[in-house]
Amino acid sequence: MYSHGSESLIKQAREIQESELQKFYSRLLKLLQAKEFGHETIDSLQRLHLILSATKYTRTLPTELQRRLLSLLSSPVEQLQVLSSAVLRETLPLSGQELNYNQDNSHTAALLLSQAGSRADLSSLCTQLIRSLENRQSDPPNHSLIHTLPIVNAILTHSPECLTEDHVTLLSKKLVDWLRYASITQGVGASSGGFFTGPRSRQPVPIAELDGTVSGDFFTVLCVGQGFTEDQWMNVFSFSMLRHWLLTYHSVPSGVTITDADDRSEFDSSVVSMVSATSSSSRLLPPKERVREKAFQYCLRLIEQSDRKAHKRTDTELQKACLVEAVCILDCVCVEDTSLVYRTFPCVKALFGRLSSDLTFARVLLPIAQFYLNHGEMAAVDCESVWKLVFSQFPAELFNDPFLAHELLRFLRLNHENLLLRVPQYTRSFPNLLKFLAWDSPAVVDDFVDLLPSLVTVETAVELLHTLLDLPCLSATLVLQLRSTSSPISEPSGRGLMSLDAFRNPALRGLFLYLLRTEAGSGDTIDRLSVLHELLAEAVDWPRVVQCAQTVPVLLHIFFNTVLKVADENLLAHFMLVMLERSSLLLKLPAYIKEIHRVFSCHLLRLCKLHPSLVVNQSHELLEFAGTTANVYSKEEIFTHVVWALGEYLSVSCDSRCSVKLITSCFETLEAVLFEITSSSPPPGAARPAPRVVTTLMSALAKLASRSHDLIPRVSLFLSKLRTASRGGSVAWCSDEEDLVAIVTRGEELWSLLKTPGVAQSVLTPPAHVTTPQWHRDTNLSMPLQLRTLTSLTHTQ
Numbered sequence: 202m203y204s205h206g207s208e209s210l211i212k213q214a215r216e217i218q219e220s221e222l223q224k225f226y227s228r229l230l231k232l233l234q235a236k237e238f239g240h241e242t243i244d245s246l247q248r249l250h251l252i253l254s255a256t257k258y259t260r261t262l263p264t265e266l267q268r269r270l271l272s273l274l275s276s277p278v279e280q281l282q283v284l285s286s287a288v289l290r291e292t293l294p295l296s297g298q299e300l301n302y303n304q305d306n307s308h309t310a311a312l313l314l315s316q317a318g319s320r321a322d323l324s325s326l327c328t329q330l331i332r333s334l335e336n337r338q339s340d341p342p343n344h345s346l347i348h349t350l351p352i353v354n355a356i357l358t359h360s361p362e363c364l365t366e367d368h369v370t371l372l373s374k375k376l377v378d379w380l381r382y383a384s385i386t387q388g389v390g391a392s393s394g395g396f397f398t399g400p401r402s403r404q405p406v407p408i409a410e411l412d413g414t415v416s417g418d419f420f421t422v423l424c425v426g427q428g429f430t431e432d433q434w435m436n437v438f439s440f441s442m443l444r445h446w447l448l449t450y451h452s453v454p455s456g457v458t459i460t461d462a463d464d465r466s467e468f469d470s471s472v473v474s475m476v477s478a479t480s481s482s483s484r485l486l487p488p489k490e491r492v493r494e495k496a497f498q499y500c501l502r503l504i505e506q507s508d509r510k511a512h513k514r515t516d517t518e519l520q521k522a523c524l525v526e527a528v529c530i531l532d533c534v535c536v537e538d539t540s541l542v543y544r545t546f547p548c549v550k551a552l553f554g555r556l557s558s559d560l561t562f563a564r565v566l567l568p569i570a571q572f573y574l575n576h577g578e579m580a581a582v583d584c585e586s587v588w589k590l591v592f593s594q595f596p597a598e599l600f601n602d603p604f605l606a607h608e609l610l611r612f613l614r615l616n617h618e619n620l621l622l623r624v625p626q627y628t629r630s631f632p633n634l635l636k637f638l639a640w641d642s643p644a645v646v647d648d649f650v651d652l653l654p655s656l657v658t659v660e661t662a663v664e665l666l667h668t669l670l671d672l673p674c675l676s677a678t679l680v681l682q683l684r685s686t687s688s689p690i691s692e693p694s695g696r697g698l699m700s701l702d703a704f705r706n707p708a709l710r711g712l713f714l715y716l717l718r719t720e721a722g723s724g725d726t727i728d729r730l731s732v733l734h735e736l737l738a739e740a741v742d743w744p745r746v747v748q749c750a751q752t753v754p755v756l757l758h759i760f761f762n763t764v765l766k767v768a769d770e771n772l773l774a775h776f777m778l779v780m781l782e783r784s785s786l787l788l789k790l791p792a793y794i795k796e797i798h799r800v801f802s803c804h805l806l807r808l809c810k811l812h813p814s815l816v817v818n819q820s821h822e823l824l825e826f827a828g829t830t831a832n833v834y835s836k837e838e839i840f841t842h843v844v845w846a847l848g849e850y851l852s853v854s855c856d857s858r859c860s861v862k863l864i865t866s867c868f869e870t871l872e873a874v875l876f877e878i879t880s881s882s883p884p885p886g887a888a889r890p891a892p893r894v895v896t897t898l899m900s901a902l903a904k905l906a907s908r909s910h911d912l913i914p915r916v917s918l919f920l921s922k923l924r925t926a927s928r929g930g931s932v933a934w935c936s937d938e939e940d941l942v943a944i945v946t947r948g949e950e951l952w953s954l955l956k957t958p959g960v961a962q963s964v965l966t967p968p969a970h971v972t973t974p975q976w977h978r979d980t981n982l983s984m985p986l987q988l989r990t991l992t993s994l995t996h997t998q
Contacts, residue, residue, distance in 0.1 A: 214248075214255035222252070226263050233269040238281065246284040253291035261293045274312070290315040310352045323363040327356050331371050347434050354442045361449045369450045373488035376439050376446065381419060381495045383436040387426030408433075411511040411520065421499060423506040423523055425516075443496055444526065447533045450489060493534050497541060500527040500534075504552055521565055528552070528568035535576055546580045549573075557590055560598060563605050566590060567612050574619055584624075592630035593719050600636040600679060603644060610637065610648035617655040626720075631656045632668055633719045639676040640745065642752045653756055654763040659772060662764055666779060667726040669756055670797065671716060673788045674733060676749040677740035678704070678716045703736040712736070730786045741790045750793040754800050761804040765811065770818075773808055777819055780805055781826050784839050795838075802842040809846040813855035816846055820863060823847060828870040830877050834888045841897050844871060848901025852908055852966055861909050868905045868912050871898055875919070882933035892940040896947045900965075903951040907961040920952040 217225075229249060232242045253260055262270070273285035289312050310330060317323045330353050334346060353372070356363065386405040408416045408424040416424055422437050429437075486494060504527055507520045528549065535542045553569050556562040570591050577584045591609070599605050613620065613627075613634075620627040634656075637645050657665060668675075681704040703709045712733045715723070727733070740746050764776065780801045787794050809816055816823065823843055826832060832840045847867050853859050875898040878890045899920070906912035926932055927945045935941045954961040 210251065211255050214252045217252060225249070225252075226266055230263070230266050230269065233266070233273075238278070243280065243284070246281075246288060250284065250288050250291065253288060259291065259293050267292065286312050310349060314352060314355060320360065320363050323356055323360050324365065327353065327363055327368055328365075330356075331368055331375075334375050335371070346431065347438065350435065350438045350442065354445060357442075357445060357449050364450070370488045372446070373450070373492040376443065377488075377492050377495045379432060379435040379439040380443070380492075380499050383420040383432045384430045385416065385420055386430075388428035388430040388433065410506060410509050411516045412509040413512060414509075418502060421502055421506060423503060423520065440499065440526070443499075444530050444533055447493070447496065447530065447537070490538075493538060493541075496530055497534050497545070500531050501548055503527040504548055508555070521562060524552075524562075524565045525568050528565070528572055532568065532572045532575060535572075539576075539579065542576045542580055545572075546576065546582065550582065553587065557586065560594065563595055563599055563602070564608055567605075567608050571612060571616070574616055574623065578623065588624050588626045592624075592626045592633060596630070596633040596636050597717075597719050600640045601683065603641060606637045606641065606645055610645055610652065614648060614651050617652060621655060628656055628658050628661060629721045630719070631661070631665055632721055635668060635672060635675065636679060638752065639672050639749050640679050642676075642745075642748045646752045646755065649752075649756060650759060653759050657760060657763040657767060659767055659769075661721045662768065662772065663775060663779060664721050664725045666757075666760060666776065667783070669753055669760060670783055670787065671726075671730075672753050673741075673746045673750040673790065673793060674737055675716045676746045677737045677743060678713050680740070680743060680745060681713070682717065698739065700737055700739055709736065734786070734788050738789055741788060746788075747790070750788070750790050753793070754796045757797070757800045757804075761800075761807070765807070770812055770815065773812060774815055774818055777805065777808055777815060778822055780839075781822060781843075784836050798836055798838040802838045805839065806842050806846065809850055813850040814858075816850040817856040817858050817863070820847075820851070820867070824867055824870045828874060830874055833874065833878055833890050833894055837891050837894060841891075841894055844894075844897050844901050847871070848897075848904040851905065854966065854968065864905050864909045865912065868902060868909070868915075871901055871905075872915065872919070874898065875902065879923070879932075879934050889934055889936060892935065892937075892944055895935075895944050899944075899948055899951060903955060903961070904965045906955060907958065907965045910958050913955050913958060913961075917952055917955055920948045920955075923948050924952075 225245075225248075229242075229245045232238070232245055235242075267289070270285045270289055273281045274289075276282055276285070310326065313326050314323075317326060330349055333349055334353075385408055387408055406426070408420055408426045410416050411423060411425060420433055420436055422440050424433075503523050507524050507527075511517045511520060531545050531549065535545055549569060549572050553566065553573075556565055556569075570587050573582070573584045573587045577587075591612075595605065595609060617627075634652075635649075638649050677700065681698075681701055684698075684701055685704055704713055709732075712727060712729060715727050716733075761776075764773075768776070784798060784801055787797055823846070827840065827843050827847060848871075850856075851859055851864055851867055875895070879895065883889055902912075902916050902919075906916045924945060927941055931938065932941065935944065954964055
């Protein structure tokens with residue numbers, strides 16, 4: 202963030218002692234009492250500002266020093282005005298201090314703004330500032346106007362409620378004046394002097410367009426010249442705050458406005474442009490409507506100017522920025538007055554047709570898309586080409602543009618409800634939109650946390666789940682796509698990337714093209730995922746891939762939370778099968794695999810708790826998964842939760858279809874796995890079963906046996922053998938003595954329960970009224986009375 206030198210200065214400022222600070226105050230006061238101020242005074246003021254601003258505490262300066270600083274606000278040296286104002290804004294005002302607003306000094310206004318303690322103070326300051334803007338062009342130039350308007354805008358930003366109807370009327374009139382009637386001649390530039398400097402060289406020169414031609418219409422921010430007049434600068438400032446003003450003045454209640462007959466500013470102007478003669482009736486409109494009309498004309502003029510060929514690259518960028526603002530302002534204007542939609546749409550439509558083939562104007566096209574979204578239905582225009590550009594071309598070709606990514610995702614977040622209703626392409630475009638996340642996960646993950654719920658639909662939910670799981674693969678593929686268009690790239694060791702060769706191989710191209718698809722609907726996933734993971738094995742340590750993998754678990758939690766709200770039981774059963782299948786089909790990134798297994802385990806358990814019948818419906822697949830001994834070691838988290846779910850929900854109390862045959866089949870499957878992992882010695886260096894897996898298997902077998910008493914002897918036999926084996930010391934399948942003691946203790950508890958089958962069933966499979974008690978609602982018990990008594994006691998004073 203800061204250089205070492207800057208950090209050192211800030212640290213010194215924060216750690217300055219009070220005694221040293223008082224000495225510094227005295228030294229500065231002596232400097233300020235001198236008749237002239239030199240470099241030492243400037244340096245001391247800068248140091249004082251650093252000391253005051255480096256801490257979060259607001260200090261009180263000595264009275265005499267503060268008065269001297271206040272007097273500097275009227276100094277002829279602007280640097281002293283700036284420094285004194287900056288220092289005073291960091292301090293508490295003196296008690297009883299009354300600082301009067303000076304319209305010739307904008308720094309006083311900035312200080313008053315920082316010290317305003319109430320809405321009344323802000324309203325009073327706003328009144329004085331707006332009145333100071335009432336300068337006529339016949340008056341002497343007042344350069345403080347250029348600084349005053351940004352302060353007014355700051356007040357509107359932080360406290361729009363301080364505006365009154367008079368404020369709105371006055372400022373609207375001035376904005377109209379500056380926007381529409383600024384001078385069309387260039388201001389006086391710096392003279393080069395010499396023999397030819399004279400009256401003839403000071404003749405008024407008309408302003409020019411960006412292509413060098415003489416401007417034939419009113420002044421805008423896209424006009425150029427050697428110098429600018431004050432009203433031209435006010436034109437620029439007015440345009441910069443115009444959209445904010447259009448969005449703010451609605452907070453002011455309508456009231457009696459000042460009559461427009463008193464508004465001489467428009468008629469006093471010496472400018473009569475080509476367009477001004479076409480809308481003389483606009484002078485008869487109320488101030489709000491008139492500023493809206495002038496904003497409309499100004500933006501149309503900017504759109505016309507943007508079609509000119511600029512000579513400088515910076516001017517081209519300025520054209521793009523002005524186009525963005527112009528279209529946004531036209532959108533605001535049309536939202537306020539829908540009758541303007543029909544006048545605006547031909548211009549916006551022509552602009553889209555002109556820019557849509559050039560993706561360098563992508564950031565301009567997004568406000569156009571916003572305009573189509575807000576007004577396309579009213580104007581009955583075809584928006585298909587707009588949404589094709591936004592949801593297809595932009596993410597596919599500009600996924601590595603961070604500015605576009607931010608703007609597009611912000612557009613989606615602000616409009617996702619409207620997009621769901623009006624744009625069918627939105628929910629089908631997630632394979633394309635997720636490219637932004639795959640390319641730069643840390644920068645956009647917050648946007649997708651907000652967007653993902655709106656992308657989940659019943660039709661595409663399964664494909665979306667597969668796409669989220671394949672995001673690290675997509676990240677690697679995007680890197681390969683960019684590298685394939687550049688010169689051959691090798692690893693630091695000197696050998697070429699095998700994954701890049703695979704990407705260019707026509708026989709394998711289909712695997713990567715599926716990941717790069719622009720729309721959903723071409724299948725939930727691909728058959729050769731394991732082949733794809735092998736091809737991308739060398740990409741697992743690429744920074745982008747690692748960062749992307751870290752965001753997937755967060756999005757999966759959001760995905761499953763949303764799916765539970767929209768999916769029926771059949772779809773949830775499908776998700777259960779997808780989780781079991783994809784647990785072994787993930788990119789070989791150990792930390793990623795571990796986190797995904799943890800997420801799957803969590804939501805697999807939630808599905809079973811919410812819909813216990815899923816365990817019976819999918820019992821074949823669950824038993825097949827639980828019966829695979831290799832899963833004990835490679836998928837410990839999921840395996841443990843699947844075994845627990847089988848033991849917990851394979852019960853008649855959860856589903857009447859649960860038969861003795863099904864319980865016995867499940868028991869035999871789990872028994873075989875438990876016997877295998879506890880009877881055989883693992884090879885040297887091989888993994889041992891986790892103690893949690895063993896105890897979960899034992900508990901599941903005991904639960905199943907308590908529901909089918911014929912199975913109790915088999916469980917008891919195993920538990921007794923386990924107890925006998927542990928007496929001989931350590932066992933081969935458990936190396937930790939504490940873990941073995943815990944396993945044996947658990948086995949003894951279960952064995953004791955199973956000796957009395959009736960008790961075992963009550964404890965291991967308790968009825969619903971025991972697991973979800975509602976004693977606080979049962980009026981036949983004394984608990985409600987006790988709770989009410991305790992509540993009344995705690996609420997007694």
